[in-house]
Amino acid sequence: MSKAHLYVLAAVLTALGLGIFIYKVYVLNLPLSPRTRSEVWNVEASISFTAKGGPVKLSMFVPTSTRGYGLVDEHFISSGYGLVTVMENGNRRATWSIRNASGKQSLYYRAGLVRVRTKAPLLETERPKIEAPELNEAALQAAKALIAEIQAKSADTPTMVAELIKRLNRPEPDENVKLLLGPQPTLKKKVQVAVNVLLVADIPARMVSGVRLESEKYEFPQKAPWLRWLEVHHKKQWISFDPLRGKSPVPDDWLRWWRGPEPLVHQEGGDKLRVVMSVSPRIEEGVVSAVRRGEISEPVLLRFSLFSLPVRTQAVYRVLLLVPVGALLLVFLRNMIGIRTFGTFMPVLIGLSFRETGLLWGIVLFSALVALGLGVRFYLEHLKLLVVPRLAAVLTVVVLLMAAFSLLTHLLGLPMGLSVALFPMVILTMTVERMSVVWEERGSTEALISGVGSLITAALAFLVMNVKLVEHLVFVFPELLLVILAITLLMGRYTGYRLADLYRFRALAKS
Amino acid sequence: MTNLIRRLRERGVLAINRRNAQYTLIYNRRGLYPLVDDKLLTKQLAQANGIAAPELYGVIEVEGQVEHLPEIVRDREGFVIKPAHGSGGEGILVALGQINDKFRKQDGRIITLDELNHHVFSLLSGLYSLGGQPDRALIEYRVEFNPIFESISYQGVPDIRIIVFLGVPVMSMVRLPTRMSEGKANLHQGAIGAGIDIATGRTLGAVWGNQPVNEHPDTGRALAGVQIPDWEKLLELAARCHELTGLGYQGVDIVLDRDKGPLVLELNARPGLNIQIANKAGLLPRLRKVEAEHDTLTSIAERVAYAREHFAVSAA
Known part of the structure; x- marks a missing residue:
């Protein structure tokens, strides 16, 4: 009963997650890989002229979306001028007008265009009528x-x-x-x-x-x-x-930009017309331009995307969304392999901080800190302190050790040491405390097994969470976490042997 | 490896994932856990239901009561101080006797009242409890251990663990302290586990760590073939604990007192799995049998008889 329920739930979650994911990939064209960058081009036209004092009308062709480029945004800067854009003969024309203007005038137009890769065939059109050219x-x-x-x-x-x-x-x-x-x-x-x-x-x-x-x-x-x-x-x-x-x-x-023999600009009521065109690339992450393109047609899903958050908050979620991925790995390592760790999620958090220090340095710094912390903790054991004051003492020592590490590595000219400040100190403290308790109660072997297990798990969690593709996928497609949730739920009902069980009960396998 | 998995499956070895998912999570209601996790509650429950347990001399709940400790243990030949929420035998202090205001510990060391008080303070602050939450100290009767085990244990009191599933004792072992376990009867601390034939109450082979052993490492005596006295009574006591707590899958720890007979020491809602290695048998076939047939068993006597009939070594 409950098992069928679980399977249905997992199937629904997976279908929902994958459904939204596929919709976003194929319909909204959100990029699957972080390297998909699309160029957005800024094309600018600065128009300047001298008005004669009277009505001024200036019209200019402006671009439309073509087969090769999509118009993402455009700005008209023209204080005091009325502005109308119209389509004529397949061209788009913007007309600025003002009742009375004199002196130097400047108008400005900017378009953001993004490269579109389309495989659609060219549009079919009827053969147009031919007007004979005026030739002598x-x-x-x-x-x-x-x-x-x-x-x-x-x-x-x-x-x-x-x-x-x-x-x-x-x-x-x-x-x-x-x-x-x-x-x-x-x-x-x-x-x-x-x-x-x-x-x-x-x-x-x-x-x-x-x-x-x-x-x-x-x-x-x-x-x-x-x-x-x-x-x-x-x-x-x-x-x-x-x-x-x-x-x-x-x-x-x-x-x-436009078709036909007419000039770019038509102007009435001014002279000394000057038009300067400039083109500049604006490289954005593919996601952003996809989202921008999406904003034009306003799909509801993108309104709820994490890209609508302030950039600082986005940065936080880039990291936070990785935690479930690490947790999934942890579930696998603990419940299928049987690796022992200190604290349930401690290795994931340590793995996250490895993102700042790098793997090798992270392992070295973490091991050094825990080893020193353990030394101090064993000394404190002699003082027979009560639990909470003792934890506070270990925490203080851990913070001091971190500061000392940063200082020492800085003086030695090793920049990586500074990143030790990013280790979660409370997690470190609890690791030291748990490890020392296990050391005392169950012996050094048990403590070291769990310690090494924690480190291996942290390193693996780091390796998974550090993959740019993973970070990109969970941030752009947070619905994939529903799939992770489904897998986690299914693993929650795994009743088979862990790899470690095979070793533990191997004596029973002998007949 | 697939071969190994197949063999373990054939033997019906119960591993931790399945124990949690199919037994403890299903048959042990979360709300009942405090009854066994808090040893004071267990003891009060046992007393109310007439189940024999070591006599409670006193309880120290807050630091201010530690001064009453000499009063509680006055005129007691020996006593045991244990945390109400302890796990794995941690924080248990056994005093064999007292001379003036000094106490003799099980390992022969003498400690002062101050040291004894410090132990109680640490215990109250949660040093030995799961998660470090504040704890209570139980001061209780020290079991005079039955000489039957003298030759196969090192200091400490051996205890008998019986797994009771839906009121039926399914597997049993005796845990024998060694020098390595420092007199404690916990397998992960280095105690030996010797399987017991449910039908006869006679010890079978034994396990030390995860490996089988035949002789006690400290005394050199054979571990197999020791007859546990009052076996029927022990099984009945264990079976009654099902009604006591309502837990479907539990481990009942019983000690044999020289004078008072079997006493229930503590109950465990997540009993360990090494008992299978000690018995050289998997739990699953027995659990499945009980699951299928327990409806037909009503009285405690019936359940015990069922266990002795079906889980005899030859039958298993």
């Missing part, structure tokens, strides 16, 4: 001649576009190309020519402007040069082309 007769003839040449050398639209780009970028371009590009063409001019040629050839094409979010360079913020590239409609999809190399699609780190 000579240019039109040159374009037609060029089209005839490249069509002869290509199989379909993509190869044709590639061939076109190749010709536009030749160091010694032929006459037609020269005519179209003019002397010393800019990148923008090249893309415009490519778009026009393709339109003449009845292939829908458009220019895209954007910035490159470079991840190798870190000398940011820098003025970001505008990138231009080409999008060509082929088989119901818009395909992008690098206008210099002819490669498709363009690299991942090219962020689309």
